[in-house]
Amino acid sequence: MGGEPRTRTPTSFDVARAAGVSRSTVSRAFTPGARVSPEVRARVLDAAEALGYRVNALARGLQARHSRLVGIVASRLDTPFRALQVRCLAQNLLREGLDPLLLVADRGEDIRALIQNILSYSVSGVIVTSDTPAPEVVEACNRAGVPLVMINRGPASAGADTVCLDLDAGGRAAFEMLRAGGVTRFALLAQAERTWSVSGRAEAFLACCRAHDLPVTTIESADQSHRAGHAAADAIEAAARRDGVQGIFCATDLLAIGVLDRLRHERGVDIPGALQIVGFDDIAQAGWSAYSLSTIRQDVAQQAAAAVELALARLEVPDRPFETRSFGITKVRRGTTRCGAEA
Amino acid sequence: MGGEPRTRTPTSFDVARAAGVSRSTVSRAFTPGARVSPEVRARVLDAAEALGYRVNALARGLQARHSRLVGIVASRLDTPFRALQVRCLAQNLLREGLDPLLLVADRGEDIRALIQNILSYSVSGVIVTSDTPAPEVVEACNRAGVPLVMINRGPASAGADTVCLDLDAGGRAAFEMLRAGGVTRFALLAQAERTWSVSGRAEAFLACCRAHDLPVTTIESADQSHRAGHAAADAIEAAARRDGVQGIFCATDLLAIGVLDRLRHERGVDIPGALQIVGFDDIAQAGWSAYSLSTIRQDVAQQAAAAVELALARLEVPDRPFETRSFGITKVRRGTTRCGAEA
DNA sequence: TTGAAAGCGCTAACAA
């Protein structure tokens, strides 16, 4: 290394000169659908190739008044579910020629400042997967006229398109899986803090129990983590003894796995013999043999694709009515429930 | 929704007029370390606040000839280790006022095109965590004069700063943990495809076995995934029987957990009784009770911080010599090895 | 300390 006279990166001007055309022509050669004669276009592309030219995204964005960037707002990125979600989102965006600007918004960061920050890039959209409430995000995006898509944050909350899942179906599926295993006394493990998606499925589950006139005990966890599930396990066992609970719905797989670790692997409780468990999400770990967790799957890839589609659609027609796309769930029967006929 | 006269986002010009100053002054008010009188600055900031003005990152980047964006190139983002890595990277960048541009480069995407794409944003750096080889990335960044930092891709491979871990120590630690458990016949599980970090630790482990004149059987997995570990488990058991293997080093935790799922949870093999296992990385799942995997920890947060520091350093002094920061590892003794004194 | 003017690299009118 060492010598290499650092040459200024070539601009459309350089390409124009090399190809013997004007800068506008160069621009057109790089603009899909622009009117350029094939020969000229080829000449321009060749010259560009030779010079190592690429369109400056900053300049292009500045002039177009919006870049090809799309903000992804996500919390707890190191959680299996969220990681998969972000991966799918990023892939879909890339496929559409959009570039994901990542914004990790864990508790403690100043979401207000962060959102302003990504808006300063004239992003062509923002996708929020975080489950921390963020009215300021909606407000900021709306004021800036930036398409906003929320995933699992409730149906069309005014000012944003939404991708969500069928909560009722989810809660019901959990109930049915346990019920099919012969459970008549239920329990629910969910975090205390309200969240559209997680609280929603929990409430749907409770509603089912009540509708069937079957008793259900609610246990609250600190959050949705493995640790929280693990910590709640003793309370669950106590409740099981006290109330004769035979089956529990854990609002996330991570919680369920935490419970399994404590109950099955540490204390040797027979699951599903003594207690049946159903989780939610179908993260990869749910399928691992140590857990073989019966759960409710939501199709992350499908949701991600829909989110990108919605952003694109609004980009094209800014004042179309806000849309909510709702997706169904799938029961995944594994080894923490007793097999039963489809309910 | 519907009314809201979509007002054009305010520019420095609007702020200038509102504050009764020139655009240059507005610019200075938003430039750390620029000479502006405190009163004027305050007036400008107030006006900006009132108008909802924020500096346009595209315009600023265009004129500065580099943006505050930093590319993160990562593969298999939905893997626990990588997800954590990206999260740490993103947090550190954000903390420095840099914005992570995410590039998911799984096999199948055209890495060449993708890297050109992020370079078109005049990024101020690129951080690569992917373990797929990518000489074209190095070349492209160098040509564009963009700082490049590689994580776990080998020491200063010319043209890039590097963060890596002490492979020898890693391989040795694995050997020692097994040896301390009384193992005299070893096995190694690693993917066939070469990768600096993973192959390196594997080779260091092999070297240790040889140096101690102890026999070691090598088993190859398809990749580094849980599935691959699971699939390799039968071969491991066969080898254990055939060669009297008592302990195995799995080159990643995910592999080790796959093996554990098959052997311990499906076939009821006594681990560590019949076979001891050591993994590598210390992902969250390694600590879950079902596995309680003894492993070698690498400090992802520390590595991420170092990577960002290196990028920043080169940004400041573009022609400083390439630097390699190497980090140590830590033995984490859990339940897949027999306790022993520190080797 | 502040303002005027030039230019970062690009695209979109408008003309030819």
Add this chain to the structure above:
DNA sequence: TTGTTAGCGCTTTCAA
């Protein structure tokens, strides 16, 4: 189909 011109919003010499 192609070229000319203006301007996206900002920072930055250079003068005052």
